[in-house]
Structures are given as structure tokens and as C-alpha cells.
Amino acid sequence: MNAIDATDRAVAEQDIEPPSLLTIIIDTNPHAWALLDDTLPLTKAVASLLVFINAHLAINYTNQVAVIASHSERAEWLYPTDVHPDNVQSNGALANGRDYEDLMDRGGPVQPPDDANKYRPFAQLEHTLMYNLRKMMNTTTTDAINSSPATMLAGALTRALAYISKQTASLPTATSSTQFNYSDPSAMAGGNELTTDPTKSANALGLSSRILIVSVSGDLADRYIEIMNCIFACQRMSVPIDVLKLAGDPVFLQQAADTTGGIYMSLSTSTARAGLLQYLMFAYLMDQTARNHLIAPGEGEGVDFRAACFCHKRVVDIGFVCSICLSIFCEPLPDGTCLLCGSHLSMTNYGRKPVVVPKKKVKKKKRPTESGTDTPASGAGTPMPG
Amino acid sequence: MADSDAEYDGEGPDEDDVMEVSDGGRRAMASRPKERAQARWEATASSNWELQEAADGSIEGILGGLEEAGKRKRLLKDTTPLQRGIIRHTLLVLDLSSAMLEKDLRPTRHLLTINYTIMFVREYFEQNPISQLGIFGMREGLAIRISDMSGNPNDHIAALKQLRSTEPKGNPSLQNALDMARAALYHTPSHGTREVVIVLGALLSSDPGDIHDTIKACIRDRIRVRIIGLAAQMHICAEICRKTNGGDENYYNVAVDEVDYRQQLMDITTPPVLRSTDTEAQKHNQAALLMMGFPSRIVEEKPTLCACHGNLTRGGYLCSRCKAKVCNLPATCPTCDLTLILSTHLARSYHHLFPLRNWVEVSWTRARQEGSIQCFGCLTPFPRIPNPQEAVNGTEHDVASARTKRAEGASESSRYECETCGQHFCIDCDVFCHEVVHNCPGCQSNAHLPGNQNGHDAG
Numbered sequence: 115m116n117a118i119d120a121t122d123r124a125v126a127e128q129d130i131e132p133p134s135l136l137t138i139i140i141d142t143n144p145h146a147w148a149l150l151d152d153t154l155p156l157t158k159a160v161a162s163l164l165v166f167i168n169a170h171l172a173i174n175y176t177n178q179v180a181v182i183a184s185h186s187e188r189a190e191w192l193y194p195t196d197v198h199p200d201n202v203q204s205n206g207a208l209a210n211g212r213d214y215e216d217l218m219d220r221g222g223p224v225q226p227p228d229d230a231n232k233y234r235p236f237a238q239l240e241h242t243l244m245y246n247l248r249k250m251m252n253t254t255t256t257d258a259i260n261s262s263p264a265t266m267l268a269g270a271l272t273r274a275l276a277y278i279s280k281q282t283a284s285l286p287t288a289t290s291s292t293q294f295n296y297s298d299p300s301a302m303a304g305g306n307e308l309t310t311d312p313t314k315s316a317n318a319l320g321l322s323s324r325i326l327i328v329s330v331s332g333d334l335a336d337r338y339i340e341i342m343n344c345i346f347a348c349q350r351m352s353v354p355i356d357v358l359k360l361a362g363d364p365v366f367l368q369q370a371a372d373t374t375g376g377i378y379m380s381l382s383t384s385t386a387r388a389g390l391l392q393y394l395m396f397a398y399l400m401d402q403t404a405r406n407h408l409i410a411p412g413e414g415e416g417v418d419f420r421a422a423c424f425c426h427k428r429v430v431d432i433g434f435v436c437s438i439c440l441s442i443f444c445e446p447l448p449d450g451t452c453l454l455c456g457s458h459l460s461m462t463n464y465g466r467k468p469v470v471v472p473k474k475k476v477k478k479k480k481r482p483t484e485s486g487t488d489t490p491a492s493g494a495g496t497p498m499p500g
Numbered sequence: 501m502a503d504s505d506a507e508y509d510g511e512g513p514d515e516d517d518v519m520e521v522s523d524g525g526r527r528a529m530a531s532r533p534k535e536r537a538q539a540r541w542e543a544t545a546s547s548n549w550e551l552q553e554a555a556d557g558s559i560e561g562i563l564g565g566l567e568e569a570g571k572r573k574r575l576l577k578d579t580t581p582l583q584r585g586i587i588r589h590t591l592l593v594l595d596l597s598s599a600m601l602e603k604d605l606r607p608t609r610h611l612l613t614i615n616y617t618i619m620f621v622r623e624y625f626e627q628n629p630i631s632q633l634g635i636f637g638m639r640e641g642l643a644i645r646i647s648d649m650s651g652n653p654n655d656h657i658a659a660l661k662q663l664r665s666t667e668p669k670g671n672p673s674l675q676n677a678l679d680m681a682r683a684a685l686y687h688t689p690s691h692g693t694r695e696v697v698i699v700l701g702a703l704l705s706s707d708p709g710d711i712h713d714t715i716k717a718c719i720r721d722r723i724r725v726r727i728i729g730l731a732a733q734m735h736i737c738a739e740i741c742r743k744t745n746g747g748d749e750n751y752y753n754v755a756v757d758e759v760d761y762r763q764q765l766m767d768i769t770t771p772p773v774l775r776s777t778d779t780e781a782q783k784h785n786q787a788a789l790l791m792m793g794f795p796s797r798i799v800e801e802k803p804t805l806c807a808c809h810g811n812l813t814r815g816g817y818l819c820s821r822c823k824a825k826v827c828n829l830p831a832t833c834p835t836c837d838l839t840l841i842l843s844t845h846l847a848r849s850y851h852h853l854f855p856l857r858n859w860v861e862v863s864w865t866r867a868r869q870e871g872s873i874q875c876f877g878c879l880t881p882f883p884r885i886p887n888p889q890e891a892v893n894g895t896e897h898d899v900a901s902a903r904t905k906r907a908e909g910a911s912e913s914s915r916y917e918c919e920t921c922g923q924h925f926c927i928d929c930d931v932f933c934h935e936v937v938h939n940c941p942g943c944q945s946n947a948h949l950p951g952n953q954n955g956h957d958a959g
């Protein structure tokens with residue numbers, strides 16, 4: 115009956131390769147790289163990454179790349195360049211007279227030297243990335259390094275996601291519904307998931323994005339909530355997070371890769387780290403479409419699902435959970451009051467079963483049929499609870 | 501089967517009472533569908549004219565402003581962390597009566613409802629991963645079961661897809677539906693919420709007995725009922741919702757059009773705010789510190805027996821306390837009785853505990869002072885800041901004044917500032933950060949923010 119006016123209209127199949135945005139987050143925590151210095155110095159790792167990025171750009175001329183550094187006390191863009199207000203006159207024009215729109219087009223305030231032997235986009239990206247990385251390292255003070263041994267991964271992920279969301283929205287998708295656009299109150303900024311017809315994937319021809327985290331630091335527990343928020347946002351936007359772990363404790367990044375369907379690999383030995391470029395090219399280069407046909411590396415491993423407690427930021431595998439706000443604590447609370455929601459929690463029966471576990475089903479499930487006669491139906495004789 | 505207890509509003513003496521329930525926008529709506537359709541058409545037509553009249557000078561500025569204001573309107577919500585019912589038990593009751601064959605919602609009410617319900621199920625489990633959902637239908641005076649209470653979205657979606665091929669028939673019965681919902685929710689533990697959401701297309705209810713008894717029973721069982729009407733306000737629906745929600749009249753709404761319908765359905769996926777009476781009740785008997793294990797997933801070379809079913813499996817989850825192997829989470833360890841849960845299930849609700857604060861509009865003066873030229877999140881360039889002297893005379897004046905006239909809620913400089921980190925963002929990042937990622941890119945990117953040492957946005 116819905117053949118005439120229902121929404122299934124044939125969408126012309128296009129077999130052009132969809133553009134792909136690769137966002138790389140490099141953990142540039144100086145403490146961790148100092149430990150790796152004799153086997154894999156940062157410069158060597160960046161050189162391998164540049165080859166990898168060039169390979170990604172070479173696959174499809176519409177492919178894009180973005181690189182963010184997750185440094186010890188801030189997260190910075192390496193490519194494209196973030197323009198600081200200091201370089202800009204009060205009216206928005208650049209100090210050296212160039213218009214800043216012009217500057218955006220060329221990827222940054224720096225122009226690569228003319229070299230006839232290098233594909234210009236490669237040269238430009240390499241030049242900008244190295245310039246920004248050097249600038250960031252030079253502006254890192256000893257105080258900053260001493261004060262925070264961690265890395266700003268949550269910030270880097272959030273900035274990457276904001277960028278991905280904007281790039282996805284600015285690229286028109288062929289299958290996205292035009293019926294609900296800006297008037298649609300609950301459409302996501304990426305427009306990726308809630309189309310009128312749930313059977314079609316919205317980003318069939320749009321930008322397919324993925325994030326690669328090159329991680330060296332361990333301790334991420336103090337940003338547990340923020341990192342988890344980023345992971346769930348990635349999952350909603352169907353952006354896989356690939357993780358290449360060079361050192362450190364894997365807990366939350368492993369969860370990130372598992373939840374979003376990305377690839378997780380850990381290069382813990384120095385021989386493995388020596389083959390960084392090979393790992394990058396063979397495990398991380400293919401995009402989502404290609405991955406459907408391949409066996410992903412690292413699939414045969416378990417996943418560490420431990421959580422961080424809210425009170426001490428310890429990583430725990432058994433925790434005490436407030437039944438009202440679901441905060442996790444690593445030890446029974448001294449005065450029985452939840453530190454977050456303030457509810458008074460009974461301590462006597464904390465071994466009690468919470469309700470999240472569904473009860474065993476006794477009845478067999480029946481599907482409603484067209485007539486509705488043989489379905490469990492309530493007539494006047496509905497079972498009345500007391 | 502006796503005829504309905506429900507009555508039309510409109511003619512009845514209760515008209516004023518009912519009209520008070522609806523809010524401003526819907527007040528204009530008449531009770532009969534024919535007139536309602538006309539009102540809707542008139543509303544769109546008149547709003548188009550308003551837009552054109554306002555657009556003297558720069559149309560883009562006004563349109564852009566309206567668009568931004570619309571996006572922001574739903575962002576500017578109260579961000580004080582509220583206690584929310586995060587463990588929910590919801591029963592969705594769909595109208596499968598002949599009224600759903602109407603085509604005022606395209607393609608038909610029935611098909612649109614199924615499509616929206618599938619989206620609703622996905623979003624519900626996205627927002628409430630440890631909650632339970634069940635779906636019932638009302639057809640030919642009976643309440644029928646479409647899917648059982650379960651925490652698996654795929655069960656519900658499969659059942660809903662089957663429903664597409666069936667034809668709506670007969671009359672709905674609110675009383676039968678509520679009684680059946682009550683029976684289904686009766687055994688749910690009392691520290692979760694008990695909610696019934698009814699989508700009602702018909703303007704009648706064909707009930708076997710006195711529905712007021714059922715309403716009283718629902719109140720006794722702490723069941724909260726929400727109704728989304730597709731046609732017009734009905735007095736009995738307003739009464740059911742008001743009485744089961746402690747006098748709050750915001751739980752019964754009539755969808756004006758497709759967009760509104762979807763919005764109302766999606767609103768339900770946000771965990772409900774707990775009322776003080778609920779909180780009291782919970783504090784007295786249920787709130788507890790629960791010990792839970794967060795087991796890790798293992799993959800084994802050779803299959804071994806699982807402790808829960810005795811099946812041979814190659815992998816599963818090892819209990820954090822006794823190392824027994826279970827195949828699925830959430831589960832109770834069969835050996836030591838510890839509750840095992842995936843920590844990612846709990847973490848999904850944390851953005852309700854630490855909501856991101858609203859960002860504020862940035863005036864030209866403030867923008868000039870900061871000199872921001874691109875969005876901190878996505879690097880999109882902002883519109884140029886006009887010079888102070890240019891703003892007084894010449895061409896820049898027009899741009900500036902047109903921008904100042906932008907709709908309420910939109911920022912004149914198209915910049916939005918996070919007051920914690922002082923960074924400026926574009927409207928898209930504002931929406932994205934508050935709706936999807938729940939983090940501020942600025943706050944997370946700087947370890948040395950004043951007064952932000954504890955690491956939380958809300959801090």
C-alpha cells in the first residue's frame with residue numbers, strides 16, 4: 115500500500131570513491147619521547163608519518179588530512195595552521211598585509227620553497243607540519259614540562275571532532291535527507307545518523323573520516339570522562355579511532371578503538387617500533403570501505419574494560435557504583451554519601467544485585483501477526499497486579 | 501465492549517482547561533483535523549511573509565541570524581546538573597488503529613510512526629544504555645505485544661520492521677494499553693523509572709471499563725505516562741498525563757507537523773529529571789552503593805566452557821573477582837554473584853552529570869578586544885571585525901547594523917565564547933560541542949586554565 119507514496123525512491127548509484135579525511139593525533143609528550151629516544155626518536159616517527167600521510171593523499175585527489183599535536187600542557191594544530199590573534203591586526207588583516215582567507219587556502223603562514231622534484235601538496239604539508247611542530251617545541255617551557263607529565267588527548271580529540279564535524283557538514287551528501295535540514299531540531303551537526311529512512315546510511319557518499327592516535331603516554335585516567343565523551347561522539351558520528359600505541363598503558367585507548375570499530379595495535383618492543391612505517395602502511399592506510407573486505411589486525415586480542423574511579427582517578431576493575439548517578443568509586447564511601455549527587459547510600463547491602471541485569475525470560479517471544487488473533491493480547495481480562 | 505470514556509475537547513465545558521495545557525504555539529490549533537491542517541498551512545505562509553518584510557538591507561544577515569538563533573534556542577538549556585533517572589524502564593505504546601491510516605503526516609501516520617520509532621529506539625539506547633524498553637500496540641480495542649521488555653535495540657527494531665507490513669485496524673483502547681503496561685512494569689525494580697509513552701493518532705478510546713480506576717492504579721504503581729497526540733487535544737489524555745506526573749502539564753503534547761512529532765519523540769530519550777517525591781522514595785529504600793565488576797574481554801585459542809550456560813565458547817569476559825567466564829554483559833557472575841558490567845555502559849550517562857556550560861554571545865567590542873579570527877574548534881574563519889571608526893560611517897556601518905539586527909539569541913559577531921577558557925567558537929561548534937561531544941575544545945586543550953585544575957568543565 116505504500117508503493118506509491120512511500121519514500122523508497124531509487125537513488126542513482128555512483129561508484130566514485132568518496133573523499134576521506136584522515137585526522138592524525140600525535141602524542142608529543144616530551145617525557146614519553148625521551149624514554150623512546152634510543153629506539154625511535156620523534157623526528158624519525160614524524161618522518162614515517164609524513165610518508166604515511168603522503169600515501170593517504172596520493173590514493174585519492176579529494177582526500178584530506180589534518181594533524182593535531184597532543185602536547186604535555188596543550189593541544190595544538192600542526193596542519194592546517196591555527197592562526198593566533200597575535201599575528202593579526204585588530205581589523206582582522208594579517209600583520210604582513212596578506213588577507214587571512216588567502217592564508218587559510220595555502221594551509222598556513224609559511225610557504226614551502228619551490229622544488230620542482232616534489233609534488234606541491236606534499237611539500238606544502240611537510241613544510242607546514244614541520245614548521246608548526248618546531249614552533250610548538252620551541253615555545254614549550256621547562257616549567258610546562260615539569261608541571262604536567264600527561265598529555266592533552268581529550269583536547270586533541272575534541273578539536274579533531276569539531277573539525278571533522280564541520281568538514282562533514284560542509285560537504286553535501288547525496289543521500290542525506292533535505293526534508294529535515296536546519297529546521298530539524300535534533301539532527302546532529304555532522305548530519306550523520308538521523309535521516310528519515312533509517313535503513314539508508316547517511317554518509318554513503320559524504321566525507322568518511324577516521325582518526326589515528328599515535329600514543330606514547332600512559333596515564334589518561336584524570337581525563338576519563340572527557341575521553342569517554344569523545345569516544346561516544348565518535349561512535350555516533352561513525353568515525354573509527356585507530357590507535358597505534360608505542361609505549362604506555364593501553365586501557366582507555368583500547369576501549370576507544372573497540373567501541374568505535376578502529377584498529378588497535380601496540381608496538382611494545384624496540385624491533386616492532388623499528389618497523390613503524392611498515393605497520394602504518396599495512397595496518398592503517400585502508401579506509402572504511404576497504405576495511406569491510408579485510409581482516410583487521412589486532413582483532414584476536416582481548417580488550418581491557420577497566421574504568422577510572424571518580425575519587426582518586428585510579429584505574430579499577432571492581433568499583434562501587436552509586437545507584438542514582440552511576441559514579442564509580444574505588445572504595446566504600448566513609449559516610450555513605452555519594453560525592454557527586456549527595457544521595458545517602460545504604461552501605462549494608464552493597465553486595466546486592468542491581469537491576470541492570472535482565473531477568474531470565476521464561477516465555478517464548480511471539481511476533482504480532484497481521485490478524486493479531488494469536489498474539490498475547492489484553493482484553494478485559496488483562497492480568498491485574500495487586 | 502463499552503464505548504469510550506474519553507471525550508473530544510472543543511465542545512465540552514472543559515475547553516478552557518484543556519487549552520491551558522497547550523502552550524503558545526499550539527494554542528492556535530483547533531480541535532478538528534480539517535481546521536488544524538488549515539492552521540498549519542496558514543502558519544507557514546505567514547511566517548514566510550514576516551521574513552520578507554524584515555529583510556530590508558541585508559537578507560543574508562537576517563536569514564543567517566534566524567538560522568543561528570534557531571540552532572541556539574534549543575541549546576540554551578539549564579545546565580545545572582540535575583538528578584536524572586538513568587536506569588529507566590519505558591514502555592512505548594503505538595496506536596495501530598484505523599486513525600493511523602490518515603495521510604496528514606507523510607507518507608502515512610502509521611509508516612512515519614514506525615520510521616520514527618526505529619530512530620527512537622536507537623537513540624533511546626544510545627542515551628540510556630542500561631535501561632529497558634518494551635513496545636506495545638493498540639489495535640481493534642486490544643493491547644498487543646510488539647516486543648518484550650529488553651535492553652537490546654535490535655529485538656525492537658526487528659519487531660518494528662515487521663509491523664510495516666501490517667495494516668492498522670479498529671479502535672485503540674487506552675485503558676487496555678495502560679493495564680497491560682502496568683502488568684509489564686510491575687516487576688521492574690523500584691529504583692528505576694517506570695514510564696509509559698503513548699503515541700495516539702485516534703480521537704477516541706474504546707475501553708472496557710472505567711479508565712479512572714486505571715489512572716489511579718498507575719499513580720499507585722509510580723508509572724509516569726506521556727502521550728504524543730497526532731490529531732488534536734483530548735481531555736482524557738491531558739488528565740492521564742497530569743495525574744501520573746504529579747500535576748505537571750508538560751507531558752501531553754500534540755505534534756503539529758512531522759518535525760515537531762520527531763522532536764517530541766526524541767525529547768523522551770533524555771533521561772527524565774527525578775521529582776522530589778521520587779527522590780524521597782529512592783532515598784528511603786533504594787539508593788545504594790552497588791559493587792560492580794568491570795571485566796575485560798578475552799579471546800582464547802581453544803574453546804572453554806562458560807560459567808553461565810555451560811557452552812563451549814572461544815572468549816568472553818572474566819569475572820573481576822573470581823575469574824569465571826561469562827559470555828555476555830551485563831550479567832551476574834554465576835559463581836560469586838558479583839554484578840559484571842561494561843564500564844562503557846556507565847560512562848555514557850556521565851555527560852548528564854557534568855553538563856557543558858552554555859557559551860555566551862560575543863559583541864563586536866569583545867571580539868575586537870580578543871582579536872579572534874577563526875573558530876578555535878574547527879578553524880573556520882569568522883567574519884571580519886569592523887574597525888571602530890569604520891563602523892560609524894561608510895560601508896561597514898551597514899554590515900554592522902544589519903548584524904546587530906540579527907535575531908534574538910544569535911551573536912552579532914557570529915562568535916560564541918566559553919567563559920571558562922575564553923576561546924571563541926562558531927555556531928556549528930557550539931551546537932556540536934553541546935549536543936554531541938559534551939566537551940569544550942578550549943578547556944580540554946589547555947592544562948593551565950584559571951580555576952580549572954580539577955579537570956571538569958563544570959568545575
Ligand SMILES: [Zn+2]
Pocket residue numbers: 423424425426427428443444445
Ligand atoms: Zn578512588
Ligand SMILES: [Zn+2]
Pocket residue numbers: 436437438439440441452453454455456457
Ligand atoms: Zn551519586
Ligand SMILES: [Zn+2]
Pocket residue numbers: 806807808809810811826827828
Ligand atoms: Zn554463557
Ligand SMILES: [Zn+2]
Pocket residue numbers: 819820821822823824833834835836837838
Ligand atoms: Zn565472580
Ligand SMILES: [Zn+2]
Pocket residue numbers: 276280875876877878879880925926927928929930
Ligand atoms: Zn567552529
Ligand SMILES: [Zn+2]
Pocket residue numbers: 918919920921922923940941942943944
Ligand atoms: Zn572552554
